[in-house]
Amino acid sequence: GNSVTQMEGPVTLSEEAFLTINCTYTATGYPSLFWYVQYPGEGLQLLLKATKADDKGSNKGFEATYRKETTSFHLEKGSVQVSDSAVYFCALSDNSSNTGKLIFGQGTTLQVKP
């Protein structure tokens, strides 16, 4: 079945460091891929998405490229800030139906220190 695997955390970085959070997936067909972010005490919100191979999603300085050949969707940011401290979830949607069901990875906690 479909699944998503993320790198284990927590990831601890100093402010202005480069961030990579790895995400790989297993899926039949052509899923859409997403990164969601959960700030402390809040629900999840969409950070960025890509709906087909080679698409790049970007938002708030974060980027991820849909790589079909490596089944990956790694999240990157060139210079992190303390305010980026949160839990990040990679997810895919099953495009074979209209149910909008999402499958999530286990989440990666990012801590950014001043």
Next chain:
Amino acid sequence: DVKVTQSSRYLVKRTGEKVFLECVQDMDHENMFWYRQDPGLGLRLIYFSYDVKMKEKGDIPEGYSVSREKKERFSLILESASTNQTSMYLCASSTEQRGNTEAFFGQGTRLTVV
């Protein structure tokens, strides 16, 4: 502002109690979901609904049931709460758009069963 509202942020219930978690969305979305979030396991789908009175089991439906009598409201029911149901519960909704589905999440209900 689009909104998914969960009725409680924190709940403490006793083992064996029947527990109702309520979720309301104001976006006229067809799809609604209940996930539970546990450390190291990410988000796991309990149940989802793609229309009024329609429901489908997710990955971990045991011990739960759901109700969707109106389009905007999706309730999760724990028939007889147990300590292993202590968790964060997240409700989400999305539109019926194949392949491009952004899910909107509530803030979550942290349930403790004692």
